[in-house]
Amino acid sequence: MHTHIKAALAVTFYFVVALSIVLTFTIFYLIETGNADIEEYQTMELDRIKNALKDHVDIAYAMMDNHFKNAHDKAYLEKYYARRLTNVIDMAETVLKSKAEAVKQGKITELEAKAQAAAEISNFRYDNGEGYIWITDTNSPFPKMIMHPTEPSLDGQIIEYSKYNTALGKGQNLFVAAVEICQAHGKGFVDYLWPKKSTTGTNHEALKLAYVKLFREWNWIMGTATYVDDAGIDAMxxxxxxxxxxxxxxxxxxxxxxxxxxxxxxxxxxxxxxxxxxxxxxxxxxxxxxxxxxxxxxxxxxxxxxxxxxxxxxxxxxxxxxxxxxxxxxxxxxxxxxxxxxxxxxxxDQIIADKKARIEQQITFLIWIAVISVVVFLLISLLFRQVLAQRFSRIQSIAKSQQTPPSITPASSSVVKPQIAPVARHKVKGVTKEIPVMPQMSEQGTLRTDECIKMVQEISKTLITEQSQLLAAALHGTFPNKNANQRHEVEIVSKEHEVINESKQITDEVKQLANHTYQTIEEVKKMVEANQLPSQATNQATNTVDIAQFNKVMGNLNKMVAN
Structure with a gap:
């Protein structure tokens, strides 16, 4: 029993060791691959977020830069301010046209018309009073100021001062530039720098955009301008x-x-x-x-x-x-x-934490599975070994109980060492039994009585010995040795019922043989006692029996053994 338990524990130990090794590598693999997957996911997700943020900011930046560049681009500025500036000049041109028409109709002279027109136009204001209109002629090389509403001191003067050399980004006189554009196209835009008061009250040069247009009847050029930094402010x-x-x-x-x-x-x-x-x-x-x-x-x-x-x-x-x-x-x-x-x-971060939690859950689950597997394996192994041991012990007990032969009491007589004749050998269930078949005869053809008694005792002993050998042979043939039991105990359990049935059959045969032996011995004893010779001398050491009758009994005995 202890051997089986040790074997079960040994097998369980090796199973636990193997399972622990596999579990360790599995957990290590899960941790490594899990961390690698988490790190890869984190990197990819952060890259995705960063790329999206960068794309969004690039779009917003492009919009900002576009507005800023437009605020400083002449073509855009012309387009941006064109309608407002042209509308103002168109209104002034209407005044000039009406006065010129009055001259044609003779209502007023041209000089009066020009004076009235200049006076009316000088009063035009827009952009909260900041916007105004000036008028020059087309003389060269420098034109003359006809009317400037904010600097009336310039009226009638040739505007050739260097302070006006700020046009078109090349230091050209802005009024000369206006004349050139109007003579070439009749109208157009001129950009230039002009002093501007800041919120602190100081003046600084700021970019202005002017729209100029030629009134051909009087060779006047009307112009108006706006600070383009206003466009920049609008852009912001x-x-x-x-x-x-x-x-x-x-x-x-x-x-x-x-x-x-x-x-x-x-x-x-x-x-x-x-x-x-x-x-x-x-x-x-x-x-x-x-x-x-x-x-x-x-x-x-x-x-x-x-x-x-x-x-x-x-x-x-x-x-x-x-x-x-x-x-x-x-x-x-x-x-x-x-x-x-x-x-x-x-x-x-929450997704990464969830992934780590799932990995930990998988590891915990594997550990529990391993522990439960070890416990279940140990219990099954011990139970299986115990059941095998109990069944094997039961079989051995059955075999031991069937080894004891029936008690045979031979007839007591004087002990004389007989000479035993050759024996007949019969195989019964794989066991050799040797039975004396012919005692040594005396010269008179008779057996002495004490020799017959001795012969019966020898036969009884021989048959009992053969019974024991028969049972031992049966057990030996049925059950392997101890080491074999340990190696093939699973086969023994599976064939238990077959073994028990065969053992019972062998036991019945042994019992039957013992009964026949006992009956034969009794018959021999009776025969010997019935055939004693009374006429034999009393001082003779032994009695005799007829050899023919003895041979008959021995023949019956040999037939029984042969069966």
Missing amino acids: EKIKDDIRQMRYNNGMGYFWISNSTKPDLKMIVEPNMSQLEDQILENGKVKDLIKSAIEICEAKNGSGFTKKYMWPKSNTSGLTDEAKKLSYVKLHQPLGWIVGTGDYIDSL
Whole structure:
């Protein structure tokens, strides 16, 4: 029993060791591949988010740059201001035409008409009083000022002063340039620099765009101009409006604009925090974000990604939580503005955490499966070994109980060593039995009585021995040795019923043989006692029996054994 338990424990131990090795490599593989998958997913997802942010900012930047360039492009400026400027000149031309018609009708003289027209036109104003109209003639090399409403001292003077050499970006006299354009095309645009008062009250040169047109009847050139920095201001306002309206990601994504002037940092556009716009920022998250954006733009050629930072985010309950965010920023150098947008990446962290949790669950599940497998294997092994041991013990008990032969009591007599004749050998169930068939006869053809008794005892002993050998042979042929039992115990269990039936059959045969032996011995004894010779001398050592009768009995005995 102990051997079987040891064997079961040994097998279980090797099973546990093998399972532990496999489990260790499996867990290691899961961890390695899981971490690699998570890292790859994180890298790919971050790259996707970064690329999307960069694309969005590039689109917003392109819009900003387009508005800025348009505000400084002559063709665009002409187109942008053309209608307003031409409308003003067209109104002035109407006055000139009406006065010229009056001259034709003789109502007034040409001189009076020109004076009246100049006076009326000098009163034209637009753009909150900033816009006006001047008139020159077409004389060369320099024209004469007919009327200038804001500088009446110029009226009647040849305008050849160097301060007017600011036209067309090449230092040409702006009034000369106007004459050339009108003589060539009748009308056109002239860009030039002109003093402008700032909000502080100081003057500075600013770019202006003028529209000039020739009135051929009087060879007058009418002109009006506007500061194109107004176009720049309009462009910036348009940029702000467009940025506020731009959305992506189903309206969740938006853009913001900040200045890049230290230390007075401010948010120019922040759709979700409009109260912060155009306000100098105190210390806080917004100011820290702008500082970070400026540092990135200065260090990375004007654009780059910020570090991950915490930013308010509305949750499903309508409350605001702090969530991790990543932004991409880009500096527009001419404007000095930084445009940026960001995206929350807390969902990415949650997905990665879920993936790690799933890996841990898989590892825990494998460990539990391994533990349960070991326990179940151990229980099954012990139970199986115990059942085998119990059945094997039962078979051995049955075999032992059938080894004891029936008790045979031979008749006691005087002990004389007989001479046993050759024996007959008979194979019964694989066992050799040797039975004396012919005792040595005396010369008179008779057997002495004490020799017969001795012969009967020898026969009884021989048959009992043969019974034991027969049973042992049966058991030996039926059950293997101990080591064989250990190697083939599974076969023994499967053939248990067959073995028991065969053992019972052999036992019955042995019992039957024993009964026959006992009956034969009794018959021999009776025969010997009945055939004693009374006439024999009393001093003779033994009695005799007729040999023919003895041979008959022995023949019956041999037939029984042969059967």
